[in-house]
Amino acid sequence: MALQRSTRVGRLMRPVHRWVWSDFNRRVRKLLAFSEVETDGGRDILRAAEVTRDPLLRRLYLEHAIDELHHGVLFWERGSALLRARTRTAALDANEAWRPTGGHGLDDLCIQTESDESLLAFLHLSEKAAAGRFAIYRDVVQDDPSTRAVFEEILHDEVFHMNYTYTQLARISPRSYKRRLWRARATRLLKRYLRVAAAVAGVIGTTLLMLQYFVLLPPFAWLARRAARRESNGWTPIGLRRSAPTSQY
Numbered sequence: 538m539a540l541q542r543s544t545r546v547g548r549l550m551r552p553v554h555r556w557v558w559s560d561f562n563r564r565v566r567k568l569l570a571f572s573e574v575e576t577d578g579g580r581d582i583l584r585a586a587e588v589t590r591d592p593l594l595r596r597l598y599l600e601h602a603i604d605e606l607h608h609g610v611l612f613w614e615r616g617s618a619l620l621r622a623r624t625r626t627a628a629l630d631a632n633e634a635w636r637p638t639g640g641h642g643l644d645d646l647c648i649q650t651e652s653d654e655s656l657l658a659f660l661h662l663s664e665k666a667a668a669g670r671f672a673i674y675r676d677v678v679q680d681d682p683s684t685r686a687v688f689e690e691i692l693h694d695e696v697f698h699m700n701y702t703y704t705q706l707a708r709i710s711p712r713s714y715k716r717r718l719w720r721a722r723a724t725r726l727l728k729r730y731l732r733v734a735a736a737v738a739g740v741i742g743t744t745l746l747m748l749q750y751f752v753l754l755p756p757f758a759w760l761a762r763r764a765a766r767r768e769s770n771g772w773t774p775i776g777l778r779r780s781a782p783t784s785q786y
Contacts (some may be wrong), residue, residue, distance in 0.1 A: 555677040561623065568616035568684070572609045579605030585656055591709065594653055597701055601660075604694045615687050628689045654710045658721035661702035668695040 539615035558564050579602045648656070675688035706714045 551673060551677065554673050558674065559679050561619070564678075564681075565616050565619050565623075568612050568619070572612035572616065574609075575612060577606050577611070579603070579609060581648055582660075585651075589653055591653060594657075594705060594709075597705065601701075602696055604698070608691050608694065611687050611691065615684055617716060618683070653712070654706060654717050655721065657702045657709075657712070658717040659707040659724075661699060661706060661718065661723060662668030662721050664695050664699040664702060668692060668699055671695060 582598050582605060583602040586595050586602060589595050589598060640784070651659075671688050671692045675685055675692060678684045678688070706717060710717060
């Protein structure tokens with residue numbers, strides 16, 4: 538299906554994805570992290586079903602939320618199964634005492650303040666991106682049929698979510714649905730830029746601190762030691778100072 542084909546960037550990044558998924562520990566971490574992301578997203582969409590006034594959207598949101606929660610269960614069960622298989626054959630490294638970070642859900646979207654139009658536009662782009670990624674992941678885990686089957690099952694749901702959100706957006710906002718999509722796309726790009734900028738700033742800050750520690754501090758330490766060697770040991774007498782008769786000093 539054309540919707541399931543990888544994008545050009547995804548195809549270029551396929552060797553990187555294959556390398557990431559080839560490692561057992563990274564595979565388990567990603568599966569469990571996906572579980573939390575899907576579960577949090579399901580809760581957010583369930584909240585959207587509660588606040589929308591459109592009966593059709595309420596039913597579709599409920600179905601979407603159920604699918605996302607089911608995806609969370611599938612990812613969790615597969616990651617747990619891999620962990621159990623690993624612990625039967627070899628002990629986990631102490632460095633693997635990790636916990637997957639919390640899910641983004643709907644990327645910190647405030648469901649109560651978002652309109653159905655903006656939410657549908659955001660969901661459409663999110664599901665489209667997820668479908669592209671899961672199609673790549675499905676293809677790079679050929680050595681793991683069970684994990685591949687999980688991605689295959691979830692991919693069908695993601696394509697349905699992508700289609701229904703686009704259809705419903707065009708239904709409730711026939712004149713401005715394209716503008717809504719462009720606005721949502723610009724918002725996603727801005728948030729990605731801010732994440733990358735924050736990461737780059739962290740790297741630059743760490744590099745500057747290391748340079749200060751290893752480049753700037755050693756000369757000052759050397760000068761301090763040199764000055765200390767010139768000082769004589771013990772107390773150093775100082776000359777008498779004349780002070781006012783009324784001064785306590």
